[in-house]
Amino acid sequence: VTQRLGQLSFLLILVGLALVGFLSAEGGTPTLAFKITDGAGSATLTGPAHMRGGLVNVKLTNTGKASHSAQLILVKGAMVKGSEHTVGAAVKLLTSHPKKIPVWLRFLGGVGPTPPGQSNVATINLTGGQYVVADLSNASSKLVTTTVTIEPGNPGPLPKTSASVTGATGPKGSTDHYQWKLSGLKAGTNRITFDSEGKKSIHQLVAVRLKGSPSLARLKKGLKSKSTPSFVDTSAPPTGTAALDGDNTHIEVASLRLAAGTYAFYCPLTDRKDGKPHFLEGMLTTLALR
Numbered sequence: 001v002t003q004r005l006g007q008l009s010f011l012l013i014l015v016g017l018a019l020v021g022f023l024s025a026e027g028g029t030p031t032l033a034f035k036i037t038d039g040a041g042s043a044t045l046t047g048p049a050h051m052r053g054g055l056v057n058v059k060l061t062n063t064g065k066a067s068h069s070a071q072l073i074l075v076k077g078a079m080v081k082g083s084e085h086t087v088g089a090a091v092k093l094l095t096s097h098p099k100k101i102p103v104w105l106r107f108l109g110g111v112g113p114t115p116p117g118q119s120n121v122a123t124i125n126l127t128g129g130q131y132v133v134a135d136l137s138n139a140s141s142k143l144v145t146t147t148v149t150i151e152p153g154n155p156g157p158l159p160k161t162s163a164s165v166t167g168a169t170g171p172k173g174s175t176d177h178y179q180w181k182l183s184g185l186k187a188g189t190n191r192i193t194f195d196s197e198g199k200k201s202i203h204q205l206v207a208v209r210l211k212g213s214p215s216l217a218r219l220k221k222g223l224k225s226k227s228t229p230s231f232v233d234t235s236a237p238p239t240g241t242a243a244l245d246g247d248n249t250h251i252e253v254a255s256l257r258l259a260a261g262t263y264a265f266y267c268p269l270t271d272r273k274d275g276k277p278h279f280l281e282g283m284l285t286t287l288a289l290r
């Protein structure tokens with residue numbers, strides 16, 4: 001009997017250990033990891049071909065010499081047989097830097113501009129489907145992409161953050177269509193909850209450190225020009241989020257590294273039906289960070 005009890009407790013310990021292992025594996029959020037490197041005028045973005053979705057950390061490690069990003073773009077229709085909306089068609093279209101982004105390409109966040117030698121993580125609930133992952137940090141160079149198939153997984157709660165960035169509709173009575181609502185940002189590394197409100201909107205936060213205190217009119221004029229405006233302090237690399245389509249289910253937690261100083265925060269994107277860049281429609285604001 002004693003031997004039996006011994007065997008039984010040994011078995012129970014084994015079951016217990018297995019349970020602990022199972023629970024800790026469940027508790028850790030899986031990471032969808034991408035790497036980007038550059039040299040001789042071209043860059044290479046690599047990552048897994050498949051992964052389960054739901055709550056995931058999207059990580060970009062930049063071992064290149066320039067700033068890079070990893071934008072997740074869901075290709076709606078890519079899983080439908082006979083659809084023209086394939087991953088290949090999406091890459092071809094994105095390579096042409098289209099002014100109007102069609103609705104079958106859904107921008108679902110990812111990692112924003114990441115300086116050389118650094119890595120950056122965003123936490124997202126990813127829906128299943130086929131995705132193009134694109135480095136959109138440099139509009140003038142050749143588009144660098146990879147693709148990943150996300151299998152449907154379990155969504156989970158996003159981590160709580162002390163700072164938030166919301167692309168919101170304009171204030172009542174204003175002619176501006178949109179506005180930024182920024183809360184809790186400080187100098188240093190900010191974990192932020194980034195949300196694009198409104199079903200049809202698409203927003204991306206870009207932060208540039210300013211030299212002097214340019215007027216709003218000068219900021220607008222400078223951001224419209226193709227070259228880097230003289231009020232941009234280039235000693236602090238531009239930072240920001242990935243682009244996020246508006247929908248309540250599309251929220252991400254991302255990192256913003258901001259050294260002390262005064263910043264212009266703006267959205268460089270236009271509406272899907274074309275139109276003005278959003279920084280001319282209310283999404284341009286300045287903030288001093290200490």
Ligand SMILES: [Cu+2]
Pocket residue numbers: 167202203204267268269270278283
């Ligand atoms: Cu916008």
